[in-house]
Amino acid sequence: MEFLVDYAGFLLKLVSIALVIGFLLAIVASGKRKSQPGSLSVTKLNDNYDAMKASLDSQLFDKKVLKNLDKEKKKKDKLDKKASKKAEVTTKKRLYVLDFDGDIKASAVETMREEITAVLSVAKPEDEVVLRLESGGGVVHGYGLAASQLQRIREANIPLTVCVDKVAASGGYMMACVADKIIAAPFAILGSIGVVAQIPNVHRLLDKSLIDVELHTAGRYKRTLTMLGENTDEGREKFKQDLEDTHGLFKRFVSGQRPQLDIEAIATGDTWYGSEALENKLVDVVMTSDAYLVSNYAEADVIHIAYKQPKGVAERLGLSFFSALEYKAVSWVSKLTQTRGY
Template identity: 30%
Template sequence: MKEFFKYVFATVVGVILSIGVFFILFIAIIIGIISSIGEDKSVIVDNNSVLYLNLDQAITERTYSDPLSDLPIVGSEGKKSIGFTDVIKALKSAKYDDNIKCIYLNVSSPNAGYANMREIREALIDFKTSKKKIIAYSEVYTQGAYYLASVADKIYLNPQGALEFKGLSSQTAFFKGALDKLGIEAQIIRVGTYKSAVEPFIDTKMSDKNREQVTAYVNGLYDTFLGDISKSRNISKDSLFQIANDYKIQEPKDAEKYKMVDGLKYKDEILDELKSLSGTSKNSNLTTVTINDYAKNVILGSKGNTNRTKIAVIYANGDIMGGEGSNDQIGSERISRAIRKARTDTSIKAIVLRVNSPGGSALASDVIWREVVLSKKVKPVIASFGNVAASGGYYIACAADSIFVQPNTITGSIGVFGIIPNFQKLLNTELGITFDGVKTGQYADIMSTVRPMTAGERLIVQNGVNHVYDSFITRVADGRKKSKAYIDGIAGGRVWIGTDAVKIGLADRTGSFEDAIKAAAKKAKITDYRIVEYPEMIDPIKALLENSTDKIKTYYAKQEFGANYLIYQQIKTAISKSGIQARMPFEITVN
């Protein structure tokens, strides 16, 4: 009887909790709908305004219109974000806006890749040609923050603050020891000397080849990092290198001593300077407009452009997978459908494929590649690479007429691999679970994860991986107009930095996203056009409801693991991947 009441009580509690969750979601949706009313209303920009450029928010490929971003909903990130393209459009508009007198750049720890940060830097440099000033201030500058702030006319640091300037590093977590303790064997099939995506699961340190490529691209990133700061601050690259190498910036006064900042000031002093620059009296309140609101004005203003001639920008952002994907995942169905739509629309004269992806499913990559090839036959297709366009991310774009990269774009990684986990020891030895059964042929249970692969099975899988790799380098050779032998020589899974990719022919030139759009217009022989963006953004409320379970799991996993969530995610991703992968060597984190 006790057990009966226990189960009844548990059921009642479960029902109550479920009702509570659905009630919260219902309220959230209602609030979201209410908050979205008037979302398309523009913000009035008063005279003598300061454009408040907050770059600590997530800087994404596209601006997500999320009415739930300010609500405390489990599974919703609850953070502001803005697309880097909208930042650039807003800065270009502000350059000519008489109501905008200057920019207040506030950044401590930007949530963006170095390639996108470089595009924003270039837009800020262009803004300065208007003779309007940029003032940067922060209590703490991380290296990424300083990279952005270094373009400002004046950089100020809080007298008790900190400026991080120590050089770049990249670290990889290796899981072999943990897998051994758990009794899990990662069975690896790969092609490519540098295809080190599998290394963390079969070794405890970097291979020599992997160390070689990581050293090359980290040094490449650092060279661009120092070079850009050197031009902005008029400090030689050698001096900057020495400042970082010797860790000379340990206190705020050191940053001022080595001319990394122009002064040590408190916020009230910054506000006074901004008032002076904007023509605001000292006793009046400063008039500001956020970059998010100002960008919204620019976007709404562009909706008045009804030009029939169009260029389609197709965003391919995130891991590549089969199916529909999401705003942060490249679903082969969703992206290929968007490319097909742009191809068959006669009013669209050119396509720009914007890629920011470490790769993923080789099959899904090939599906998207096919649509690019078909589109190229009827209209120009230009690829623009963001922070990373590697492996499958490179695959989907290799057929484009031209490929644009930033100097610090990470690309290449032309290689293929497969991981088949073997849980036999974990299940048999640790848990006492055994398996037995029958089959109609020796390969009926190929890909089983409860026993080791046989030699025959390994050969079959290796042949499959070899076939995908051969198709991959063939696609690249055809797209880049090179021989297969040449592509094979620079492939092998090796990662390249943007400048090197141009030198070896994997890309055509370094240039911004806007440069890619201009090149598309030139190739299509059009001068007057408007931009249309694909695929359509997935409604945030719909996405929350459809993926609420996964989002809640992710939320609590992040709370539990904290800074170690990335390691947990890498293990989970590797074990869960099915099929042959064309993916980056590992999750690159450069500090």
């Protein structure tokens, strides 16, 4: 029995060593793969739509009707092919569909910038870029960069349409307003043109516990408010002024993109549902993104573009739990600190 216990202990140590070595090798391999580019996924949504329609037709109609439908489709395809051959070029325009699901850091901008670069390398002025946007906003610099990436499409003279099915508020609306056309679902939430920041302060608690916190800065406004030190009225006023300055920058940006807005009436931090947003000129059309894409299937090739980043070590080893935990922790700290956000 003692021999078996010792042997089991030996095997356990051996497995532990193997796991550590495997983890170290994975880290080394990850370092070597960092320079590798991601992959671009290209899906023609028309084909998916046609496949679903054909599947439903096969269940609803008898063979005679299906035969007639198939004959009509072949005839239409033949005419389209003949017209295209006669023109010697494909006259059908393309809709490039991108997705942006925004978090507080606007992390999705890292993939969106690659997708935009890819689309701009082939898109023509008669084509269109459709961004399906969902975001409640976040940090100023993250959403400022995201909006700037969308401006690249406008500068290339490619029509840009933003579709909002659920929410495009604060920094999300900052992105949406860059578009030539904003489409929102009836109950989508839009607006929140304002700036918010909050920071807890535990100075009095530390003071009662006879705990001193020293903060040394070079520069009068290097740190206006702190979590641990004693805050001053001068620091509070400077902090509030910074928020007002950022809000002014936000209003000027939105007003420059959508001059039809009554910016002073809209930029109160309030939000509106899709139908109300249309009345306030925050959007141009009330419609779901699905309805908009389906309406274009007949006259355009609707192509979904998605850039996939190379997976990190944590993902490859099935440790995505720690990534999720880190994200939650960063979100919580960001809400408690003085990071300004749209």
